[in-house]
Amino acid sequence: MRLVWFRNDLRLSDNPALRHGCASDEPVAALFIISPTQWRQHKMAPIRQRFILAQVDALGRELAALGIQLHLLRVETFAEVPAALTDLCRELGVSQLYANQAIELDEQRRDHAVTAALAEQEVGCHWLNGCCVLPPGRVLTGGREMFKVFTPFSRAWLKALDEDGFVIHRAPAPRGEPLPWQPLAERAFVDAALGETTPDPRWPVGEAEALRRLHAFLEQGVLDYGETRDFPALAGTSVLSPYLAAGIVSPRQCVAALQQRLGGRPQSKAQPGFVWLNELIWREFYRHLLVLIPTLSMNRPFKPETAALPWSWDPDAFAAWCEGRTGYPIVDAAMRCLNATGWMHNRLRMIVASFLTKDLHIHWRLGEDYFMSRLIDGDLAANNGGWQWAAGTGADAAPYFRVFNPTTQGQRFDPQGDFIRTWVSELADLPATYVHQPHDWLRLKGRQDYPAPMVDHAVARVRAIEMFRDLEKT
Ligand SMILES: Cc1cc2nc3c(=O)[nH]c(=O)nc-3n(C[C@H](O)[C@H](O)[C@H](O)COP(=O)(O)OP(=O)(O)OC[C@H]3O[C@@H](n4cnc5c(N)ncnc54)[C@H](O)[C@@H]3O)c2cc1C
Structure with missing residues (x-):
């Protein structure tokens, strides 16, 4: 057997x-x-x-x-x-x-x-x-080490893909008479172990569903992806992450379907589909890193020197972030969306992660854990990679002096405020001109239902930069 x-x-x-x-x-x-x-x-x-x-x-x-x-x-x-x-x-x-x-x-x-x-x-x-499309350890530097920066990894990954190729395995043929299957709902030990186990109707399961989503996205979404992927109010990304994280669809199936749709592998950024392929390569980058650098699975920063950063652990500030009560509309909308649906758009993950670490100076590990405890697509490699990128402690992390401004990020990526109005009910009636900076308008109307900004971004940004500069001096 x-x-x-x-x-x-x-x-x-x-x-x-x-x-x-x-x-x-x-x-x-x-x-x-x-x-x-x-x-x-x-x-x-x-x-x-x-x-x-x-x-x-x-x-x-x-x-x-x-x-x-x-x-x-x-x-x-x-x-x-x-x-x-x-x-x-x-x-x-x-x-x-x-x-x-x-x-x-x-x-x-x-x-x-x-x-x-x-x-x-x-x-x-x-x-x-x-x-993974390519097994961890397949894509290494000339010195047989893991790449620490994404772009050369991505180039080497594409070269390896072209050299190795890959096959898609079909589902196995029947091996005998069909057998009975007792649904999980009828097995008491599953509920007893986990509590509530009724599936969330917003996230239907099944390989057919995952492939339907993949092909629906490849029809048109992938062609527009370069322009639409950063706007959370648009359905501009595939939303395949829960299916990839649980392995309901494989990354190879995604790459194969992309190649089939485009009649070959996109070769450069100028070609449709390349930007999406690049996101799948980010997924591979973080997975390869996790295998080759085991300390990443141990709560340690990729850049060891950043372990000395004086992060805050303030429980009240952290709770305000978790619950979407920071007074920064795009941050609050994103966190409330996560809490309600179990999913968050990538642009918003970057904004809220930057806010927690660079505006509230709270340890990225708290944010990483909170995401894990809420996300339907929670995945150690991508989540740890994303958090360390935002915090400035990770591989190919954002330079420490580039701190996202949550207000201008909102203005740029949710220009009409549609996403904010969907998730922050207190701001549902605000015109686009005020929705990103609602406090003067709310004051004029005598309204106090939406929190004041919990920090002054300009001050917090300077403090974040100082934290990293001080580290360089030591
Ligand atoms: C702080 C932070 C935490 C994150 N946590 C997770 C997580 O727990 N699980 C997770 O799957 N992704 C995580 N990501 C990556 C990314 O935000 C999600 O994969 C993406 O938003 C999923 O949406 P999609 O399926 O529509 O992606 P698409 O844009 O359609 O991309 C296709 C697939 O590529 C992969 N992918 C895309 N972007 C990234 C990326 N930056 N890093 C790694 N893989 C990527 C995902 O598997 C995604 O499904 C995180 C990013 C950040 C900044």
Whole structure:
């Protein structure tokens, strides 16, 4: 018997582990492990848990239709996984285990422990690359090191892609009679472990849904992406991140579909589709970094010297940011959108991350954790990369003297204030002229329902620059 262990790769098609697991006539079983305490320790958002479990349910049904039984195991933490897997392998008579490589440190340590435990039972483990287009370690500098800056990484990545090419694996053919599948909703242990598990209707699951979104975006959105991607009031991006983070669609499927749509790989920024491909390369950059620089998984800054920055941990200021009560309309709209939907536009992630770290001088780790606890697409590599970029502590980070001005960012990227009016009800009736700086208007109308700016951006900006300058002096 062969066992395919699903993790962040909840799909049948283009799944190297499933493909290799099904490459012989031996019987195949599948596995997903629920680890509620570990998920909580990793700050996994409840909305993301529900999304993942709904997809596991869909996957289990599809696997059953192919004659493959998906087993569900529940353990509290990763530490219990090797023993639980050993027992399951013994019970099912498993001789080979197949899984796609994890990139996070805790997950990698778990997988090493699994390899060692199963080796004692003579079960072979096969770890494949299913989460990146090119496997971490493939794209290195001439000195065989990981790139620390994005642009040369991106150039080398494109060259490697052209050299290696890639194949898209089809979903496996049926391996026997369809099997019954008991829906997760009927399994008491899932609810008992996680509390609320009803899927959020705003985020439908399923590979077909992910591919529908991909192809809908590629029809026109990708051609306009260079112009529209920074405007949160427009549907200018793919919103595929929850599906990529859970592995419902693979990054290779995205690149292959892009190439098919454009009749080849876009070669330069001037060509349609290149800017979107570049965002997929940012995803790869952060994933490769996470694997090659393990300290990133340990709450440490990429630039070690920035560990000495005197960040604030002010709980009241942090709470105002989390709840969207900063008095800066674009920041508040973005945070309220995140809290309500579990998703935030990339431009807004940059604005609110800059505000927390450079205007409130609060440690990026608090922001990183809060995002993780709310995002449906929470992903350690992209989230840590994004936060460290904004805080000025990361790889290819924004230079410390370039501090986003939250008011002009709002004026530039939400010029009519449509996004702000959608999410900040206190400002819903404000004309575009005042919506980014509403306080004079509100005062004239005698209204006190929207908070005053919690900091003066000009003063806060100087303080942020000083923090970094002082660091250089030491
Ligand atoms: C502070 C901060 C935190 C972030 N946290 C996360 C996170 O937890 N999970 C996450 O998936 N992305 C994160 N991002 C990256 C980015 O904001 C989201 O991937 C993007 O907004 C998702 O929207 P989309 O699917 O419409 O992206 P599109 O613009 O359509 O891009 C396609 C895909 O490329 C990838 N991508 C795009 N931009 C980036 C980027 N800057 N870095 C890495 N990958 C990227 C995503 O997988 C995305 O789905 C973060 C960015 C910042 C600045």
